[in-house]
Amino acid sequence: MSTAADITTYLASQMMVGGSLRSLINAGFLYFYDGPVPANADAAIDGSAHMIFKFTKDNDGSTSLTFQNISSNGVLRKTTAEDWKGAAIATTSALTFYRWCLSTDDGTGATSGTQLRVQGTIGTDGTFGFILSSVAYTSGDLLDLDDFQIIMPQIG
Numbered sequence: 001m002s003t004a005a006d007i008t009t010y011l012a013s014q015m016m017v018g019g020s021l022r023s024l025i026n027a028g029f030l031y032f033y034d035g036p037v038p039a040n041a042d043a044a045i046d047g048s049a050h051m052i053f054k055f056t057k058d059n060d061g062s063t064s065l066t067f068q069n070i071s072s073n074g075v076l077r078k079t080t081a082e083d084w085k086g087a088a089i090a091t092t093s094a095l096t097f098y099r100w101c102l103s104t105d106d107g108t109g110a111t112s113g114t115q116l117r118v119q120g121t122i123g124t125d126g127t128f129g130f131i132l133s134s135v136a137y138t139s140g141d142l143l144d145l146d147d148f149q150i151i152m153p154q155i156g
Contacts (some may be wrong), residue, residue, distance in 0.1 A: 003045035059085035
């Protein structure tokens with residue numbers, strides 16, 4: 001079973017006044033990290049964590065990624081027509097978390113109150129927010145994400 005994503009306080013506030021999750025975070029980048037998982041999406045990334053992957057369309061380094069314009073059961077999925085790819089920029093034995101950020105935010109520092117971020121855990125079984133067959137990668141390894149989804153907490 002996958003776990004729900006953590007969102008910044010500002011993103012939660014914006015969703016409460018009429019913006020859909022998709023409309024607020026569409027056209028961003030996905031980053032995979034190793035190291036300590038920050039307490040929440042508002043927190044800075046610990047200096048001992050390292051970005052291993054930055055996903056862009058076709059791994060071109062600059063084209064942002066988008067989500068489908070339909071959601072089912074509180075799940076927002078990547079646009080199926082896009083190839084979300086990234087090449088490992090370092091070697092790691094354990095990816096631990098991801099952050100989704102808009103192109104104006106690199107996601108590393110603590111939020112200043114206006115960042116729209118989503119954060120979740122990475123692992124090899126259903127107790128994690130994003131499941132991979134392996135969490136160990138060597139610099140230069142290419143990772144193609146056929147599926148990525150953000151699961152929002154259930155209400156009620």
